[in-house]
Amino acid sequence: MVRRDELWVRGALAEARSSQGQAVARGREIVARDRIDDGDVATRLRRECDAEMERLRAATQSLSDARVRGVVTATADGVESTVTITIDGVSVVTTPDDAAADCDGLRRLLRPPAAPPPTRPLPIVWRNGSAAVLLHEAIGHAAEHAHRPLEWPQWLRARDVARDGRVADLIEGQAPAALRRESFRDVPLRRMTSLHFEQNGAPFELPSERIEIFLVSGGTYEPLSESVSIDVAVADHVSGRKSQRISPFTVHGLRTYISRALIGATGDPVRYPGVICSREGQELYVASHAPVMLTAGLR
């Protein structure tokens, strides 16, 4: 693999990292080194990586009000390119193709909170594809850990699609098909690649009082207790026609509770701008898509 990693702060380059290496597996042994034996492969990967980083820079150079981190990784399987854009401490993770639009979307969403989160649980409408993060934790990680499948609503479909097209039905408890690693130094792990949550004939009735979530800053799945935590970065408290931006907050729930709390969905899946998934210290980009979804109140 060959990687380029750059951090731009308000239009100026702050950090730049380049690395390369290979890992050769023999049984349970992995021999990793920062040289690529095959000179032709090394030259090709460097060329692909540098070309993609040029494209990434061009796609993000206008984002001079943001903190922009671009990471390009070229491997024998192809080139992966991610852009993390942060404004006022709130981030989206996207691709060069979507960077400008997602940055515009982030700017539109940012405004100071006007109220604390409501103290009593309210129904939650997960907009902007953000339900993909909730279900990434509650369904995706549970499948990675081979935890027993739960009864999710009949209208819900949850698939992980590997880069080579292999599909895992996560609701059936199938583990993600791909073995992925962050760097050549890391042990490959069975990890999610591209999540697609879909609804088919789900009920959906918008509660008059609700929380609407647009962006999350993080999520965790605790495998020992099978519980999920979602850190919400941007959300509104809606009551009738009144809408107030509320301060960041965290929702928790056992995945069994979340499976019962999922009470509706509408529309086609929306690409959520950003999931960097960390497990065993390895951070990987996971593409995520979900329709607008409705859950009962989560604390």
Add this chain to the structure above:
Amino acid sequence: MNELYRKWGKSVRREGEHVVFVDEAGEAAESESVFRTRSLDDAFDLPAPVSDGVEAAAREIESLVDRPLVIERLFASEGVVAHQFGEVRWRENTRRVHVSIARPPLRAIFDFAEFRFDALRRALPALTRASKERKPPKKIRVAEHVGAALLPLTAIAKLQSTAPHDGKGGAIREQLAEHDPPNWFRPSYRVRPRKAWFHLRVLPFGTIEDDVPEAVALLAPVSRGEIRVLCVDGRSAYATSLPLRPILAARPTATWYPFGAGAFGVELML
């Protein structure tokens, strides 16, 4: 300011069932505004690691864990590293162990810089028989490896210990760890160095009451607000969470632990 740091390393680690050999070299260049790193295609005469040590360490840990306990995570590594900052060159040998052992829903976590596992031998029987969560006792003493993890966050007088080199090759001198640290910490060539206190230790004070319940393991990473520990009180063992209370007594030990830029073991009474 234009600074150049280079690092060459060979290591072997046991991670779960895998044995991973890593051979790499890299360079970090820092100017006023930009921090750049790159792989170095540059061989350096370092001994090739052998896996016997990490395999033996992993086997020893595995031998200590019986049902209902399960090893959730096991990393044991050792390596040799050569550093160069400007004209200063130095070498070091490292050993690290990170292990988390679960008895759902509890998880005990341990970090060591030696392949010695006395702390596991003491804590795992307690984890096996641990009952449900209880309120914290009025006084609690913490085992030395738990105390080392707490040191960076505790409000007691701490000393930085002498060592030959920091992350920019400078000498690390003994001094009271207060105000801004003078030395640079660079855990990897890929990470921008930051100021940190090295090899923290405390001087003994007060009297540790040996009949006070003892925290023998961390059940969660240490945070500023509170600690969650496995507590042994006579024959009983239980999980408890408590705020970082004032320290009533300290009894330092000579074992070094890999928390932050290093901390020596210390039994504490809170």
